[in-house]
Amino acid sequence: MRRFNDLAYRIRALLTPRRLERELAEELDYHLEREVEKLVRAGLAPDAAREQARRRLGSAARQRDQVRWSWGVGWVGDLLGDVRLVGRQIRRNPGFAAGAILTLGLGIGANTAIFSIAEQSLLRSPPVRDPGRLAALYTTCRRGELQCSSSWPDYIDYRDMSATFSGMTAYSPVPLNVGAPQSARLGLGLLVAGDYFSLLGVGAERGRVIQPADDVLGAAETVAVLSHRFWTDAFGADPGVVGQVVRLNDAPFRVIGVAAEGFDGLDLRTRADVWLPIKSGPALGASAGGASDPEVFDQRGTRWIGTLVGRLEPDASIAQAQDEMERIAFALGEQYPDERAAVGGVRGITVDPLRGYILPLGNEDTLRRFIFLLAGVVAITLLLAAANLANLLLARATARGPEIGIRLAVGAGRGRVMRQLLTESLVLALIGGLLGLAVARSMLRALGAFELPGGVSIADLAVGLNPRVLGFALGLSFLTAVLFGLIPALHTVRGDLAGTVKGGSPGGHGHAPLRKLLVSVQVGLCLVLLVGSGLFLRTLRNSLDASLGFEPDRVAVARFNLALIGYSEERGQTFVHDLLADVRALPGVESASLSTLVPFQGGGFRGTFVTVDGYTPRPDEEMRVDWVLVESDFLRTLGASLLEGRELRDTDRVDAPAVAVINRRMAELYWPGRSPVGSMFSMGETPIEVVGVVDNPVWAAIGEEPTSFIFLSQDQLPSASNSFLTLVVRTTGDPDAYLPQIRDRFRAAEPGLSLTTLRAMNDQLGTALMPQRMGSTLLVMLGALALILAAVGIFGVVSYTVRRQRRDIGIRIAMGAPGGTILWGVLSDMAMPVGLGLAAGVAAALSLGQTVETFMFGISAADPATFIGIGALLIVVAVVASLVPARAAARLDPVEVLRSD
């Protein structure tokens, strides 16, 4: 009963605090009245009696605080009271609140969006058992690439000979056309060793996962496991799919299960849709690449398994595993020297502990750096917003000085007043945080069009507002509130009361230097952001202006893979030749050709080892070149400049001698100072004649170091028609206008073939510059925001200074000081904080240069022109922001000023 009474009372106190407050006030009033009456009866005059009663009873505010605690609502009640106070405050000054919430919303929103991206790409681990004990293994190529593929027999030996790994699995990606060719959809398959699921500790949502028994050559029935996402997207989560036979690249596979929800492999970029036993590769035919040949499982001299993943023994360290694997790799190299030589030798092996998802190979550092860069940029923006708010709050503390002074004077505790001020910051920050969530959502939607370095599409990441992201936004709101609220709150409650109530500001003179310091901080941070956006913009321009070694304008590209619909080599060759003839005949088509790879496509080249007649390599030199298979007229269609000799022709067929066009880089390396045209080199056993030299076309990234390159005729190595091919079309007009016609040609020739890419070459280039585009878009937006905030901050401080010095200025004007002197005096007052901020900003921007340098092209991260330009811009903005209040000061009417004080 007592418990119940207590609880009911507390709830009432929380729900109807106004009534309780009113009743308490009435009760205390009554008390006071009776006390006054008593004193009047004792002979005091009514006024004196009231005065004495008040003094005797003490501060009503403090009593109310005291009683409030007895309501048993403690700090909750206090907090609600404070929040109500804040509500009144906001209603009284909605402009300030709106500005604060908006800046905070933008700042917190930008941070939340970037955190969401970081969380999805870097901070998350795949949902497998104990991911911290997993490590990826890559063989090291002689060319120094750290991540190369392995052969099946090597994998088996690594797995069986290792004592530090309790198990090791292997997988390799394969493009899939899922379903009957006419209605197929593209998916990514992973060919996995039989122990893949058991090693990772991933189970099935439905049916079962692949087991070692499924992974045999020539199985009576080949099986497949779907990812939960693919099952949902492609099959509408139909439970009936499990047990059915589906066609993968036109070969039958029985779906035996759906993997646990949320699991789609270990790689960030290549999310698995379907898992297949690696030894069912031959059943897929040519599209399985290395795994299409059943004999490859016995051949040590091959390289095709993309990734090996091992699980460390509980007591083994990464260093031990690294040592052991190097020993094993070396021993195998000794044992099988010929096989090693066939793949250019293996220098070593890298054991790479899994930190979250496996990032796109070769782009790990760039990706990390890019995300750090984004995080830094948004963090700076939020700091700027916080500095700005702190400044505004300090300004307001001046305005509210008398009110706060009175509250302190009537006995409200300093702690209580401070808590109220902090509550206000907190409420603003939380509302800002809420707005930030909306900002983050729309920002993520906008950023979905971009790709991170390594070709990770943001749209593909499950970026969104998951609990971790929400927690981040909430924590950040709290932190920001403390950041911008604490110092002004401390300053407000400090200082002498008497002066405050008389109309000064509490903490009085302490504000001016602090506010100037905040201006320095703002100017400095602003400079860093603006320099960053300047550098990114110039990089983007430089990249767009850069010489590519080919002409991307008026070129359209279309990518397809005939192996995915079960074409044989011969059928593929016929298709390709018919298609080319068809497209070349289209009106407005200047020329058309085909290639296994075109610039900025992403995806690796094929490397091979060559020997050159008359060239003796240094002992340690590796003569590896990248090769591309093309149809006739390719270089002309691409617009690459032929330096000498001729381009590949239709007559360069299987029955003709093998010929190649090489790039300038290769010519300079192996035929220094002379023409290579007419010379011979060998690829394996095949002798090839150099018929032409082309300038170095840029292939993967603007500013890349060119590598040796050879262009071979597709007709002389026809197996190429069984992999991805790109049709290249040079048109007389806008290439986009030709895309529908090109699609029609494909559809007419093979209705079951879907194009993985169909776009203008320039769009493809755009994708390659995504990080720069994303960086500059973000930086320019945030830089503009920063500039506005800094201007507001400077304006606020100057206005404040002028207000505070009104009397002095008035007197000086009265004594005959010219307006110009007054103006100059006010302006020069800001020179120090702005100058300090600029200096600090330059220092900070220079020290961050290293992180940015990776993304720069044709410009140094310490580019003087950018620094000077941005510095000048900031000075102009600072002068303009100061000029308005400074002119007002110069025009002060001294009589008015002195009278009003």
Added chain:
Amino acid sequence: MAKARPDMIKGTLDMLILKILSLEPMHGWGICERIQGISEDELKVNQGSLYASLHRLTREGWIRSEWRVTDNNRRARYYALTRAGERQLGVETAQWARLSSAVHQILATG
């Protein structure tokens, strides 16, 4: 205010309020006057503590309150003892008796 009056010993205010209310329902000012009157101004009642106590005792369910019109036609909140309050007064009185006799005994020794 020549004579410094001792502050109320912690916890005794609750007991005194319960005692005064056991005589008749009373408003805050009345309770204050009673305590100071009966103790011949020996005990000072701080207004804040008084109302805090009253509200806390109400929360505990030992007293209840209602608004009444006073003799000279003003609204005042009157507090009255509940059954639980009577029991509590008994408990506290007994406790106080034990405590004060113990303190007496200590002071009487030596």
